[in-house]
Amino acid sequence: MARIAVGGFQEETNSFTSHRADFTHFATHRDRPPFVRGDAVLEQLRGNTFALSGFLSAVRPEDSVVPLVWSSGGAAGPVTDDAFERIVGELCGRLSAAMPVEAVYLDLHGAMVNTIFDDAEGELLRRVRAIVGPSVPVVISLDYHANLSPAMVALCDGMLAYQTYPHVDRPDTGRRAAAVVHALLERGRPAGRAVRHASFLLPVDFQCTLVEPSRSVVGWQPGGPAAAQVVSMAYAAGFPAADTVWCGPAVAVHAWTQEAADELADAWIAEIEAREAAFAIPLYPAADGVAEALRLSAGRSRPVVLADTRDNPGAGGRGDTTGVLVELLEARAGPALVGLLCDPLAAAAATAAGVGAEVDLALGGRHGPAGVAPVQACFSVRALADGPFTMTGQVTGGAVADLGPMAVLRSGEVDVVVVSKNVQAYDPAPFARLGLDWTTYRIVALKSSCHFRADFEPGAAAVLSVLAPGAYDPDPRHLPYRLLRPSVRRLPGQVGQPAPDPSEGDSPVA
């Protein structure tokens, strides 16, 4: 019989956007539950698709859980000091009040940057460790995009990370974390822990686990006597837009002996280093991507999907850039579908006008960066929707989303799905909610980098990643890092090439 404190606090930080994630950001319901505390954590997370959901499903009947707080901000700019202290303060206050507990499990992201603490999870774990003392096991699970810091690895006793991108194994990751907690409740805190960082960064576009080499990296199995000593193993591909010292791909091993942890971490990172050159995929300028999509879709019954990766809200994009839309309109590419474009003003105007109306609008393009402008046109309102609906895809299927007023606006042969909250286009449900079947279009442009692949790639003739101006710059050579360790190669396969002066690159600041 053990009391296990559980909670979570997640955000994936793009350090290079002007946006700041304040408390309201965390308290708002988008495609995940808003900030919840106490018993509401259990009500919102049980049966849901997050790591804590899986953990709760795997707790032994003889144990009890003490819910602290849970909050997920998705991807956004740096977390304000106010939001960080309010959420971490309440998590720690509830943990202090719950003592004594026999174990702690936290559902974290691993790439959170606060305006004060660049290793935000390390700071959170320092406070948690100070409360529970030296003998209570602390187990954490992380996103596949975590940037592992030595502090995070040192302060916890077991570390898991999603093994998929698109992330379709979040509940399973929580179940694996529960198994680690159970093992540590039996044997106590392990003696060994090791972290190793790759010598290069990986843009998220190069990290998909549906293809090699990432598929083999996450599937790597330890061998020899050291394997029997493993408590937990985690590979995280890193989130390059988070400016921290320890940004980039890394592995962490917790083991019963330090020798085993070191041996396995060395072997795993060597496997990743050996595959460095194989990670890159082509990225097309938007006009070239549209032209290639028209060529590839000719005579095909299935659409070509364009990944508008630079405006991926999951990487800090504002979800309202218009570069790909402009290229589709200029190429008279149709029938084409664009989504999800976040423009609450346009959604409200369409709602007021009604289905079938014609509206003159300046659509999207309100948040920069340079080169992004609204599309001024007369659109016909094809469909409207509002209120909650259920996601149906593999990443968050079953979760209830609320994107506010939504509309389908048509110009020429291009349908634009407009939403009122900034959410990555990775699930077919928002399109279906508006009565659209995405498979009937010739080209489908999605504001996403990889998550869409779980549900859209099987029905697509091809998938192309395209580059139009946006807040996320997939080329880390352009990012003006302040903290990243200087020896890191900014792209895989750039052996021997020094990083260029960031002042020579595009401005990545939205």
Ligand SMILES: [Zn+2]
């Ligand atoms: Zn992620």
